[in-house]
Amino acid sequence: MAKKIITVSRQFGSGGRTIAKELASRLGYDYYDKEIIESVAEKTGFSEQFVAEKGERSPGKTIFSYGFDAGSLMPGVMYGMSANDYIWTEQCKFIRQIADSGKPCVIVGRSADYILKDCEESLHVFICADLEFRKKRVVEIYGDTDVKPEKRILDKDKRRALNHKFFTDLEWGFAPNYDICLNSGVIGIDNCVDILEGLVK
Amino acid sequence: MAKKIITVSRQFGSGGRTIAKELASRLGYDYYDKEIIESVAEKTGFSEQFVAEKGERSPGKTIFSYGFDAGSLMPGVMYGMSANDYIWTEQCKFIRQIADSGKPCVIVGRSADYILKDCEESLHVFICADLEFRKKRVVEIYGDTDVKPEKRILDKDKRRALNHKFFTDLEWGFAPNYDICLNSGVIGIDNCVDILEGLVK
Numbered sequence: 001m002a003k004k005i006i007t008v009s010r011q012f013g014s015g016g017r018t019i020a021k022e023l024a025s026r027l028g029y030d031y032y033d034k035e036i037i038e039s040v041a042e043k044t045g046f047s048e049q050f051v052a053e054k055g056e057r058s059p060g061k062t063i064f065s066y067g068f069d070a071g072s073l074m075p076g077v078m079y080g081m082s083a084n085d086y087i088w089t090e091q092c093k094f095i096r097q098i099a100d101s102g103k104p105c106v107i108v109g110r111s112a113d114y115i116l117k118d119c120e121e122s123l124h125v126f127i128c129a130d131l132e133f134r135k136k137r138v139v140e141i142y143g144d145t146d147v148k149p150e151k152r153i154l155d156k157d158k159r160r161a162l163n164h165k166f167f168t169d170l171e172w173g174f175a176p177n178y179d180i181c182l183n184s185g186v187i188g189i190d191n192c193v194d195i196l197e198g199l200v201k
Numbered sequence: 202m203a204k205k206i207i208t209v210s211r212q213f214g215s216g217g218r219t220i221a222k223e224l225a226s227r228l229g230y231d232y233y234d235k236e237i238i239e240s241v242a243e244k245t246g247f248s249e250q251f252v253a254e255k256g257e258r259s260p261g262k263t264i265f266s267y268g269f270d271a272g273s274l275m276p277g278v279m280y281g282m283s284a285n286d287y288i289w290t291e292q293c294k295f296i297r298q299i300a301d302s303g304k305p306c307v308i309v310g311r312s313a314d315y316i317l318k319d320c321e322e323s324l325h326v327f328i329c330a331d332l333e334f335r336k337k338r339v340v341e342i343y344g345d346t347d348v349k350p351e352k353r354i355l356d357k358d359k360r361r362a363l364n365h366k367f368f369t370d371l372e373w374g375f376a377p378n379y380d381i382c383l384n385s386g387v388i389g390i391d392n393c394v395d396i397l398e399g400l401v402k
Contacts, residue, residue: 011377123387128377175374175382176212176329186324186380187400195396199388 003123003200004104007112009172012156013134013141013149015184015192016127020108022193027200030105032098040090046083054087088167091115109160113178114168125196126173126181133185204324204401205305208313210373213357214335214342214350216385216393217328221309223394228401231306233299241291247284255288289368292316310361314379315369326397327374327382334386 006023010016017033024031034048041048081089095115098105099122107116113124129137135149145152164172175181180199182192207224211217218234225232235249242249282290296316299306300323308317314325330338336350346353365373376382381400383393 126376126382130377171375173376174372175327175376175379176331176384178376178382179384179387181327181376181379181382183377183380191400195399198396198399199392 003121004102005099005116005119005122006106006125006196006200007116007122008106008108008125008127009111009113009178010109010127011129011134011173012153012160013138014127014129015137015189017108019127019184019189019192019196020106020125022189023196023200024106026193026197027104027106030098030103031108032095032105033108036091036094036107036110039094040087043090043094044086046087051087054084111164111168114164114170123180123196123200124178126175126178127184127192128173128181129183129185204322205303206300206317206320206323207307207326207397207401208317208323209307209309209326209328210312210314210379211310211328212330212335212374213354213361214339215328215330216338216390218309220328220385220390220393220397221307221326223390224397224401225307227394227398228305228307231299231304232309233296233306234309237292237295237308237311240295241288244291244295245287247288252288255285312365312369315365315371324381324397324401325379327376327379328385328393329374329382330384330386 006020006029008016008020008023010020020033021031023029037048037051040046041051044051046054091110092115095107095110095112098107099116099119113126116122117124131150131153134153138149138153161172164170170177173181180196182195184192187195207221207230209217209221209224211221221234222232224230238249238252241247242252245252247255292311293316296308296311296313299308300317300320314327317323318325332351332354335354339350339354362373365371371378374382381397383396385393388396
């Protein structure tokens with residue numbers, strides 16, 4: 001199919017990041033994940049943690065998101081934009097720059113599927129899995145915390161869905177918004193990589 | 202993966218039925234599509250057309266769906282059930298019988314993914330495609346009518362989604378409700394069959 005840009009959206013704990021990384025490695029493609037957060041943080045002056053969190057929180061949840069941001073104690077008005085909008089704008093710019101560079105790559109999260117929806121050379125992937133599979137994986141990878149795995153997963157999914165909806169007006173995880181969606185718990189992480197590698201090649 | 206039962210849900214005009222039929226043929230599996238409608242029609246006494254339409258209309262849309270059915274001019278009360286519920290119940294029974302028979306099969310539509318959701322040997326597939334791809338395909342396969350292809354497609358999708366939601370309380374087309382979702386317009390119909398065949402084998 002000659003797809004030069006693969007975007008990978010994923011449910012928390014589904015192994016989407018692992019799949020994306022392995023796919024990039026097998027294909028010899030560049031891999032973008034935390035690099036996007038680092039670049040946006042550098043450009044905007046916000047901390048990486050702040051950028052990472054803003055990418056997963058719907059700005060519509062509080063009136064403080066507009067004009068100034070209560071959480072960060074920063075004025076948050078940049079070129080007339082709220083902190084959320086400023087981060088979103090810089091994120092879009094950076095992702096489009098990656099695409100425009102012409103170098104094949106895999107991009108994880110950050111609504112890159114929407115940002116590059118009109119890019120013909122892209123393949124948009126969504127990775128999901130059943131709750132039990134994800135609960136086990138989240139504890140294995142990120143360790144235990146005071147918050148139960150189920151709550152951590154559902155909160156994170158909800159934030160991603162709300163944030164995606166707010167900026168793109170699309171339903172996160174709705175199959176017709178992607179080219180291929182795989183349940184890693186049923187199909188297996190290695191099989192997912194095999195299928196995607198086969199598709200791109 | 203040793204999956205003996207493949208359910209295929211699909212957007213109208215996406216080629217889901219073609220994919221399902223070719224997959225069944227390649228795997229040597231039984232194929233159920235209109236056979237379900239025929240069986241339910243025979244069992245309930247309704248016409249095949251009535252059963253087919255009821256499978257794609259949300260009974261929640263009109264109060265007439267309960268107790269009696271205005272469209273069919275039939276009383277529609279069977280064992281205390283509305284016509285819609287009666288058809289749904291017989292459809293569930295028939296699909297579970299197919300699964301219980303132990304013979305490998307591919308089942309198209311009729312919310313079989315939900316009815317067999319707890320069946321470990323099943324693989325649940327959703328086929329979708331962009332509107333332009335589907336408009337072209339609908340005219341090629343079903344011919345032109347007075348109603349524009351776009352309206353026919355969107356109406357049909359809406360009915361399937363509403364009907365699925367009504368009986369299953371699940372979002373039709375939401376990726377986490379399936380094991381694999383494929384955009385046939387992007388991936389290609391033959392490639393879809395290849396991927397599914399590879400997964401089952």
